[in-house]
Amino acid sequence: MKLTGAEIFVECLKREGVKTIFGLPGGVVLKIFDILHQQKDVEVILTRHEAGAGHMAEGYAKATGKPGVALVTSGPGMTNVVTPLVDAYMDSVPIVVFTGQVPTHLIGNDAFQEADNVGISRPCTKYNFLVKDVNDLGQIIKEAFYIATTGRPGPVLVDIPKDVAMNKGEFRYPDRVSIRGYNPTYEGNKWQIKQAVEAIHKAQKPIAYVGGGAIFSNAHEELLEFAELTQIPVDMTLMALGAFPGSHPLSLGMMGMHGSYASNMAVHFSDLVIAIGARFDDRVTGKVSEFCPEAKVIHIDIDPTSIRKNVHVDIPIVGDVKTVLRELNAMLKATPNGHSIEQRKPWLNQINEWKAKHPLTYVQPPDALIKPQYVIDRIYQFTKDKDPIVSTDVGQHQMWAAQHFVLNKPHRWLTSGGLGTMGFGMPAALGAQAAFRDKLVLCIAGDGSFQMNMQEMATAVVNKLPVKVFILNNHFHGMVRQWQDLFYEGRYASSYLDTVPDFVKLAEAFNAVGLRATKVGEVDGVIKEALKADKPVIVDIEVDPYENCYPMIPAGGCNHEMERRI
């Protein structure tokens, strides 16, 4: 069957089951948008900026576990999507970004809106393609989705020159692809898993260090079974929140720089660390040479380069978290007397002592300024029964959300961890809302971050994506101000944001709902009202501008030396 490249493109998306894409047109992709316009299976959400499209695709992917798709034009369209590509690469988010390109015969001629899309994106994608012949388009799109979603997930870019979209070619969409240089390992090595079982049986003070990989591999059930079976407490990275129920007695919440006291003391003093789909980031390890000094380390990861990159590993297991945990659980069950609950008791008691000694708390005097932690806590209390999806921007508010918003299910937490991209939150929330029209989607934003992609409020309103954005407005780049307090003698160089814009008026300008709370007593009211609205809402909450985020391990510090104020 002969189809134009643009028609092939749309057919391929249908075969991949893509329901929604995010994008913004331009000269070389008009043909594709034109074909999209004439069908109903794939919905196109027009964004106001390509960075918005990229982050929406990420939010969609994180919330659904399926690949997010963006379509942008050549030149500036492509360069605007570079930040989301790098963000997705750092956080292993499966997105497929299609860029337009000048016609093949003009490539390399500095043609109008030409950029070296594959050259620019090579270091920020898992893989990328330039399609030179319309007859290859189907095969390439199949490979793009396959690469983005298998192994360690990541972003893939497909660059489609204008003539390839216009020309007719043979449509072939293979059912499967095989790429000789790409064979991700899913099954863990049995011998290594057996070593892990023995180490677990022997351990007196084991701890699970769970990362984003547990979410990508949908391993929450296996993880729960593993923890309960072995009575091993669970630390989570920022990216893993929701992989294990945060309200479970074995959960120690988030670990690392702003993690809970108990979580960091536990890794530091453990004798066995079981890393599960985590990559030993420096925000977690602190000073690498003193990370879990007494412990043996088991590391389950699908990407061999993650293993032994930063930290010594005694029992490496290359494989998929879900597959490996299944095997591990089966072997543990086959040796039920390997360890005893008694054996774990002193360790669990110690951990409970740490938990009790320094829980994550805050003090909110009724007539003082609003504490940001209090706001998060209230939002959590009002929404916890509604199973919300929560996105964040980057900064203090992100850390407070991670600490105080308890998540019990995976794919509910959308945050930018590796790159720490301000402006991620609101578009990511829109991506999730586009995937789940009936779900409650919240965005906890900073006043600084929100301004980096606030144009997408228009996308929210026009496309009826009723996200609830809570801006913890401290009139500062708060996280920067905190570091200036701690390490630059309180000189607030370029961190004060002043009092503009008026976010309530801004909401109204977009024809969204704008609400504001300036006193503690007003917080509950605005939350309730926001939740009632069937439109996008911006809630501007004036919080204590000088509140710092604790606990905190200073960069390069050691995990048992937590700085605390409360």
Added chain:
Amino acid sequence: MEHIISVLVENKFGVLSRVANLFSGRGYNIEALSVAPTLDPSMSMMTIVTQGDDRIIEQIVKQLNKVIDVIKVVDLNETEFVQRETALIKIHTRQEDRAEALRIADIFRGKVVDSTPTTYTIEITGDVRKVEACINLLQPLGIKELVRTGRVAIAREPVRQAAAQPKRILKEEK
């Protein structure tokens, strides 16, 4: 320590840049690099000479394996191998030096591949020490230009895919 790594790759556009990006982006060093198609023209063989301690070499091998266009990686230092390099050396020759130049070329089994009234171009092939020794001896005569291919190397016996995982594990797995 110096390592020579053979990397079998897809013979397609952009692959060299993917591999080069990997080294530059992660701060690894490429001391020499050569690339050419294999018997099967859909693939190319790269020979990369690099430096690093065990931990770095382990990461380099893993990172190379991770590149989707890379089909096979062999760290030749883990086996016995032979290596060769070719240099073309153009020397400025005064009348009285021409005989000496030929003599040196001869000692190293080099060939004069071009000659003009004032120059000789000598081709020398061998392991790196031999090539360098020859260059050192010719230097006093006045080397005008020098080009080297970078090394190519081949294992003496067939080897299986190198350490995608570290050596220790490969041993344990057997």
